[in-house]
Amino acid sequence: MKKKLGLIVNPVAGMGGRVGLKGSDGEEIQRKARELGAKPESPQRAVDALERLVVSKDEIEIITYPGDMGETEARQCGFEPIVIGSAEPGRTTARDTINAAREMAEQKVDLILFAGGDGTARNLYDALGNSEIPVIGIPAGVKIHSAVYATNSRNAGEVALMFLQGKIKRVQDSEVMDIDEDAFREGRVTARLYGYLKVPHEQRLVQNLKSGRTEGEEAALNSIADEVIESMEDDVIYVIGPGTTTRAVMNKLGLENTLLGVDVILNKKVIASDVTESQLLDLIKGKKAKIVVTIIGGQGYIFGRGNQQISPRVLREVGKENIIVIAPQNKLTALGQNPLLIDTGDYEVNGMISGYYRVVTGYQKTVMRKAE
Amino acid sequence: MGVVKIKKDFHEARWCEPIIYEMSTPGQRGILVPMPDDEVKEAAGDVLSAIPANLRRKELNLPEMDQKHVLQHYIRLTQETLGANLTNDISEGTCTMKYNPRVNEDLAANPNFAEVHPLQDEETVQGILEIHYKFEQIIKEISGLDRVTFQPGGGNHAVYTAASVVRAYWESKGELDKRDEVITTIFSHPCDAATPATAGFKIITLYPDKDGFPDIEALKAAVSERTAAIFMTNPEDIGLYNPRVDEFVKIVHSVGGLCFYDQANANAFLGVARAKEAGFDMCHFNVHKTFGTPHGSSGPANGAFCCKEEFAKFLPVPTVGFDGKKYFLDFNHPESFGKVRDFWGTAGVILRAYAWTMMLGAEGLRECADISVINNNYFEKKLLTIPGLSECFAGNGHRRQEQVRYSWEKLKEDTGVGTVEVANRAVDYGIPHYWFSHHPWEIPEPMTLEPCETYSKDDLDEYYEVLKQVSKEAYETPEIVINAPHKAAAHKRNDEAALDDPEKWATTWKAYVRKHGNK
Numbered sequence A: 001m002k003k004k005l006g007l008i009v010n011p012v013a014g015m016g017g018r019v020g021l022k023g024s025d026g027e028e029i030q031r032k033a034r035e036l037g038a039k040p041e042s043p044q045r046a047v048d049a050l051e052r053l054v055v056s057k058d059e060i061e062i063i064t065y066p067g068d069m070g071e072t073e074a075r076q077c078g079f080e081p082i083v084i085g086s087a088e089p090g091r092t093t094a095r096d097t098i099n100a101a102r103e104m105a106e107q108k109v110d111l112i113l114f115a116g117g118d119g120t121a122r123n124l125y126d127a128l129g130n131s132e133i134p135v136i137g138i139p140a141g142v143k144i145h146s147a148v149y150a151t152n153s154r155n156a157g158e159v160a161l162m163f164l165q166g167k168i169k170r171v172q173d174s175e176v177m178d179i180d181e182d183a184f185r186e187g188r189v190t191a192r193l194y195g196y197l198k199v200p201h202e203q204r205l206v207q208n209l210k211s212g213r214t215e216g217e218e219a220a221l222n223s224i225a226d227e228v229i230e231s232m233e234d235d236v237i238y239v240i241g242p243g244t245t246t247r248a249v250m251n252k253l254g255l256e257n258t259l260l261g262v263d264v265i266l267n268k269k270v271i272a273s274d275v276t277e278s279q280l281l282d283l284i285k286g287k288k289a290k291i292v293v294t295i296i297g298g299q300g301y302i303f304g305r306g307n308q309q310i311s312p313r314v315l316r317e318v319g320k321e322n323i324i325v326i327a328p329q330n331k332l333t334a335l336g337q338n339p340l341l342i343d344t345g346d347y348e349v350n351g352m353i354s355g356y357y358r359v360v361t362g363y364q365k366t367v368m369r370k371a372e
Numbered sequence B: 001m002g003v004v005k006i007k008k009d010f011h012e013a014r015w016c017e018p019i020i021y022e023m024s025t026p027g028q029r030g031i032l033v034p035m036p037d038d039e040v041k042e043a044a045g046d047v048l049s050a051i052p053a054n055l056r057r058k059e060l061n062l063p064e065m066d067q068k069h070v071l072q073h074y075i076r077l078t079q080e081t082l083g084a085n086l087t088n089d090i091s092e093g094t095c096t097m098k099y100n101p102r103v104n105e106d107l108a109a110n111p112n113f114a115e116v117h118p119l120q121d122e123e124t125v126q127g128i129l130e131i132h133y134k135f136e137q138i139i140k141e142i143s144g145l146d147r148v149t150f151q152p153g154g155g156n157h158a159v160y161t162a163a164s165v166v167r168a169y170w171e172s173k174g175e176l177d178k179r180d181e182v183i184t185t186i187f188s189h190p191c192d193a194a195t196p197a198t199a200g201f202k203i204i205t206l207y208p209d210k211d212g213f214p215d216i217e218a219l220k221a222a223v224s225e226r227t228a229a230i231f232m233t234n235p236e237d238i239g240l241y242n243p244r245v246d247e248f249v250k251i252v253h254s255v256g257g258l259c260f261y262d263q264a265n266a267n268a269f270l271g272v273a274r275a276k277e278a279g280f281d282m283c284h285f286n287v288h289k290t291f292g293t294p295h296g297s298s299g300p301a302n303g304a305f306c307c308k309e310e311f312a313k314f315l316p317v318p319t320v321g322f323d324g325k326k327y328f329l330d331f332n333h334p335e336s337f338g339k340v341r342d343f344w345g346t347a348g349v350i351l352r353a354y355a356w357t358m359m360l361g362a363e364g365l366r367e368c369a370d371i372s373v374i375n376n377n378y379f380e381k382k383l384l385t386i387p388g389l390s391e392c393f394a395g396n397g398h399r400r401q402e403q404v405r406y407s408w409e410k411l412k413e414d415t416g417v418g419t420v421e422v423a424n425r426a427v428d429y430g431i432p433h434y435w436f437s438h439h440p441w442e443i444p445e446p447m448t449l450e451p452c453e454t455y456s457k458d459d460l461d462e463y464y465e466v467l468k469q470v471s472k473e474a475y476e477t478p479e480i481v482i483n484a485p486h487k488a489a490a491h492k493r494n495d496e497a498a499l500d501d502p503e504k505w506a507t508t509w510k511a512y513v514r515k516h517g518n519k
């Protein structure tokens, strides 16, 4: 008997990131994102994941929603999906995701593979509640706080395949979290736990939940800031990524910063705040530039989560040798044996900037960590 | 062989002793010192004027007590500890808590030794200088290196000596500003990072690969013309011996860097492997750990720092020399970096260590290493059958050396009882509170145990039975474990956060009164 795989793509997930918006939930934001030239990210990521499943095409039956909510992506990979429900092309909403998940649950699919961000995960939870249907997420959104996502698109496909083949048997209750998008755009992080979904358990391929900061870290942040500032060179552009660790650098320099956006400084003065990808490209064109980024919580991401403005094109321009990764020791410890992660959406750039980094953990202190 | 029983009815003494300052009764005295006779006063002159003004005290803030109650107080305190001489101290992993033979205490207490002073004329202390010199020859043989100083007062101190030598070396070449990076590994002892940092170097730390060994690819990515040295422990504090240690040395040497070997865990390889053959330029031993002497708690311990001839000129002064007839203190090292401590080494430790080594002989030393590794492997196999317990980097196909870093992660997941609670509960069976791990806790819910050569099979089995019992309790009646200890002198800290809050903790009575007021 064929295994039934539910496929849901939230086609607008991730649009906000590349143009400097801190999320893509809500029609107003999506319109704004399109105006700023954003293109949907999730269809391509869904295809990347589905390609992993092609080897077992004959054993898998895909049940999905019409158009770019899954049908298009499935066909692109050579599947003949069973299309259910209806959705207005180009104008899909959260309601459609919820309906799709509900109907798939009724059809008793073996697994739901979905592409989106925290908002999408919440929609799935709204639909599935505490049902036994397992899910695995393809990370395509701007915000990925939930623990229901694989570390990248390909791994999502991998986990789905292994689960359908019976190679992964255990499922684990995994957190669905989301933050208040309005507060997020104002620079406040208020993550909330909405509930749990069942996720196939494969440690290396599924994201750890973001681990919160512990106390006593102020001193560590301070000494990281000292190190970064002491090594700053004149007439070099510094692109400061989002996060509380990078904020410590800005604070120490007495500069305004955007907690969840990218700021640019030159000779210890801000030259642009909360920039988009294209502004960044203009600023660094033909100049020597360095990027300062930190790890996002317990996941280990240094690129591709919450800092999509620092896009593959920007990274190509700047080069690996000019990337400075900073993180307090406890964030590295939370990662355990897992590597730092890079998921820019461009596999060539991922490869180009992967390898060892000297992660700054304090004043005159670094640790070697590998990024993949 | 006796029947192994765990001490279910154990109960530690609980005296609830106040701090000695709180026991003070104004006017009480232990000794009434008589006033000097006029004759003495006259002969001595005004002795007080010889004491610098800033060292003179008008008021002595000391507790006022009679002799009996001072003695009673300290004996009671000793009854409230579970030290190595009293109990099964496999607990103190990374510390090599072996038996210190009593006969060596007799030697150290002999007045002919105990009453000599390091400021005495060389001629009058030939005996201890001879022991010093001879012990240096032994340590040279064990390490394969050319020169040794015993000046450091402990392991960290010896590693700091290494950092000072590395500094002096690059300074002498005029390259200190370029060679400013020291590489270490996350499972090396933290002093391998801390002491070179204190000596002014930037620290780069390597993480382990999937087998738990320092990642050699990371090392290749880290070395450069800025590399001053590598400081590495081996076997590391998790009990794994890096089989590619010589390759590490080659990689660092290939960029011109120096190689220092932290051999505080030498109990694993005494007489088996030497720093020299692995290619190291420098190394150290924790004399108080490996060579069977009291640890001395940050005070009268000893670290032996060893180096190749090329670096001997930087050693701290004085060194102990022998001209064929007599032993002498050699201050003639113009390029010496100075001193890390007064005099030339903790004489009491060196005397005991020399006696210990001579009693065992070369084969005996190797036997110590063999037995500790065998003990540890027997113990490991047995412990790993306990539900909820695992070891780090399990199944990597490499034998553990003299210690193991275990993990209670599974127990925590299953029962909510973690390593802190297990350690507290073990105390209820007369087992000293065990060592978790150095920071950071890379291994979750860690426990590090080291059953040196002096523990019998019964000791190992007793320890195993206790941990098995605690694990069983965690699954069946976790509240007993979570609320432990029940039978110890001290219970839990009232305020867990107090240890991290400099405004709360105090290491002296004066500081305590300042922070908390005199109640």
Ligand SMILES: Cc1ncc(COP(=O)(O)O)c(C=O)c1O
Binding pocket: B094, B095, B154, B155, B156, B157, B188, B189, B191, B233, B237, B262, B263, B264, B265, B286, B289, B301
């Ligand atoms: C590997 C290692 N290096 C250094 C030290 C520091 O020695 P000490 O405590 O004598 O300063 C220790 C302590 O046991 C150790 O295990």
